[in-house]
Amino acid sequence: MRRSNPLTPPVCSFCVTFGERMRYPIFRQALCLLLLCLALLLPISTLQAAWEEQQAEILLGSDSEARITLLRQWLANGEPFAEPLYKALAEDALLIGNRRPLRKQDGQLFDLLGNQPLPEQELAVTAVTINNRLRREVQSGLALLRLFDADRGVRLAAANALQSKATLIMLPVLERALQQEKDAQIAENLRLALALAMLGSSDSQLRRQAVLVLAESATPTTKTTLNRLLLPGAETDREVVRQAEIALEKVNRRLLFGEALASLFSGISLGSILLLTALGLAITYGVMGILNMAHGEMLMIGAYTTYAVQNLFRSHFPQLLDGYLFAAIPAAFLTAAVVGILLERSVIRWLYGRPLETLLATWGLSLILIQTVRLLFGAQNVEVANPSWMSGGVTLLPGVVLPWNRIVITFLALAVLALTWSLLNRTRLGLFVRAVTQNRSMAGCVGVPTSRIDSLAFALGSGIAGLGGVAISQVANVGPDMGQGYIVDSFLVVVLGGVGQLAGAVWAALGLGITGKVLEGWVGAVIAKIILLVFIIIFIQRRPQGLFVLKGRQSES
C-alpha cells in the first residue's frame, strides 16, 4: 500500500520545464518549492490511495461527493486498476463482490485487481449504479486515461482534445502524463493543457505561470483561452492580466505568420497545378495560335488514367499499390498525348487560320469527351486515393501543416517545367517548335516540317495537361467535368503571361495562384476571383501582349 505522495516528482519535473524559460536559478528553486507546497495543499493530494476494502462501501453508497473523490484519487495516483474500473463503470458492468471490484463479461466474472477470471463459485455480488454526475466524471476520466494509451495517435488526440477542456482537477493526472510522455509533440500539447488547467487555480502565481506557457504557443485554442481570460471580470490579478495581454499579442503574431505561411504554400501548390495546365496551353497557343477549349479535358483524361492505373494495381498488384503513381505518370502523359494527336489530326488541322472557329470546334470536342467519359465511368466523381506515403504532412508550426500530396505535386510541376524547358531549348524538336512559334512561314521556307511540328507540339501540350491531371487527382475531385473548372484560370495564365515563352507562364501561374489564395483568405473565394479578373483586364490595358513579349519581326494579323 502506497502512502507517499506521488505528486511530488511530476511537479518538480514540470518546474524544470518552466525553469528552461526562466533566467534565474534562485527563482526556479523558489518556484519549485512553492508548487510543491501548493500540491500538498490541494485537496486531492491529501486523499489516500490504492484499493482498500472499506472503499467498496463508499463506491456502493449514495454519497456522490465521496464517490467522485475516490475515483479522482485513483486516477490521480495512476492505480493500475483505475482504467479497467472506469471502463467497467462506463459500461455499467462494475460489480462489487467480496469487497473487491469485479467486472461481468460474457457471463464470466473478472477480478479487476488481478484482472483474471474468477473460478466458478457462489458469490454475492452487488452492481454499482451511477448517476449522470458520476457518468460525466467517468467520461472525463476516460479521456484522461487515454493520455496513457500505448498508441501514439490516441495519446495525441487525447492531448489535443484536453487543450480546450482541461480543468483544475485534472492537474495531477496531466502532470503525471507529462512526466511519462516521450513524444515531443504530445508533450507540447500536454503542457498547454496543463497551463489551461492551472488557469483555473485560485492562486495567481500559478495562473501567471500558465499564461507564460500559453504565450509560447501558437494555436487557435490558446487564443480562445487567452481571450476568455481577458474578458472583463474573468481575471482579478492585474499582473496576470498584463501578462495575458502580452501573451495574446505574441500568440496572435505567431498565428498570423502561420496563416500567411499556409496561404503562401497553398498558393504555390495551386500555382503549380495552374502551371501544369497552362504550360501545355501556352505551347499549343504559341505554336498554332489557337486556343484549345478541350485542353481542360486533357486534364480530365490524365486524372481518369490515374484512376484506371490505380484500379489496375489494386486488382493485379496489390503489393505495389503504393507505387501506382509512378506508373500513372507516363500512362497519363501518353494517353492524353494520343488523344491530343487524334484531335489535332481529325479536326483542328483543318481549321488553321480560323481561330474563332477553332475555339468553337474544340469546345464541341470537349463536350464529346466529357460525355464519353461520363458514359464509360459514370457521372459521379471517382475516388483516387493518395498512396500511403503521401498522407500526412510536414508540421512547420503548430497548426501549419504542409500536406505531402501538395509538396509532391509542387515538385512534379517543377520537374515537368525543367523537362519542358530543356526539351524546348536543348533539342532539335524544341528548336523547330520555337521557330514555328516565331514565324511559321519563314520556318516552313527553311525546311521545318511545320505540320508535323504542329502535331508534336499538340501532343506535347496535351501530354503535359495529362500530367496536370495526375497532380489534380491527388488533391481534388476527379469527375467528368473537372476540366471545365480549370480552363478559364489557365487561359488567364496564358493571357497574363504572354505567348511563346515559358517564363511568362511560370510567373503568371505562380502569381495568380499565390495572389488568389492570399486574397481568398482575406475576402473570400468569389470576390478574390473577381478581383483577379478585374486586375487582368486592367493589366492587359497596359501590356496587351502579356508579361513577356516574344521578340521577333511579326506584324499583327
Place this chain on the structure above:
Amino acid sequence: MDSHSSALPPEKQPLLSPLAWKGVGLYAILCLLVVPLLHLLLDAHSPWHISAYFINLGGKILCYAIVAVALDLIWGYAGILSLGHGLFFALGGYAFGMYLMRSIGRDGVYHADLPDFMVFLNWKELPWYWTGSDHFFLSVLLVLLIPGLLAFVFGYFAFRSRIKGVYFSIITQALTYAFMLLFFRNETGFGGNNGFTDFKRLLGMSITTPEMRVTLFVLSALTLLAALLLCRWMITRKFGRILTAIRDAESRVMFIGYQPLWYKLTAWTLSALLAAIAGALYVPQVGIINPSEMSPANSIEIAIWVAVGGRASLIGPVLGAITVNLAKSWFTVSFPEYWLFFLGLLFVTVTLWLPGGLISLLSRLRKGES
C-alpha cells in the same frame, strides 16, 4: 482573321429585298395573329389548338433568337466573338426578375413584404440596390441601363487596348464566369443558387393566364422583328460598311482615318442591350432566373446557334436558334445521354464543313434551281 468578304455590297442597299418583305409579312401574320388566335379561341381538344407548352416553348425560342441576332451583329459583322452574351441576357432577366419578385407582394411562402429568400436569410430590409424595383418603368429602365452600362465600360477598356480575337472571347468568358460565381452567393442579394422564381403577377395581372402568355409571346415576336430590322438598317448604312471593314482589316481602317473604337463600341453595346431585352422577356415566360444562365457553357451555346444558322446574315441566327433549340428540347426528352454528343458534333461539323451555316445551304439550293 475571318475573311468572308466576297464582293462588296452595292453602295446603297435597300433595307430588305421584296422577298424578305414578304417573309416579314408572313412572319407577322403567323406570330401576331394565327398562333395567338389558335391558342386563345380554340378548344383544348381541337387538333388545331396550340397548347400552353408550345406557346411557352415558342416564346422562349423567340427570346433565344433575339440573343442570336444580337451576337450576329457583333460576331458576324464586327468579327468579335463574345462568349459572354449569356451574362447580358441574364442581367436583363435579373433586372426584370427583381420587379417580378417585388410584385409577388405578400403572397409568398412567408407572407412577408420582402421576397421569400430575404426572409429566409433573415434580412430585415431591402438592400439599397433593390430601391425602385417595385416600379415597372424603373425596372424596364434598369433592364437597359445595367447591362448597357456594363457592356459600355467593359467594351471601352477592351477595345481601347485593342483586345480582339480569342483574347477577347476568353476575357468575356471569364467575365460571365465571375458574375456567375458572384450571383451564386447568397450575400449578393439575388437569391443565390435558386435565383428568382414563383412569380405571381405582372402589372397587377396574373402571370399564368392564357392572355398573359400570348401577350408575352407576341411581345417577343415583335421584339425579334424590331431587332432584325434595326440591325439590318444599321448594317446597310455607312456604319455597317465600316464595321465590316474593321472586321476584315482593322489596321487599314485606322490608316484611312477612322477610329474603330467607337464603331465597335456602338455595335457591342447595342448587341448587349438586345440580349438584355431578350432576357427580360424570357424570365416571365419561363418563370425562373438563376445564376446558371450565366455559365460559360450557355454563352458558347449562343455562338453555336449563330454558327449553325450562318454568320453575317441576321436571319441565319434566327434559323439556327430555332433549329438547335427544337433539337435540344426533343433530344433532352428522348435521348438525354446523347444530347451532348449531338451538340458537340454540331460544333465540329458546322465549323468544319458548313462555315456558312444553314443559310448558305439554302442559298446554294436557290442557285442550283435557277
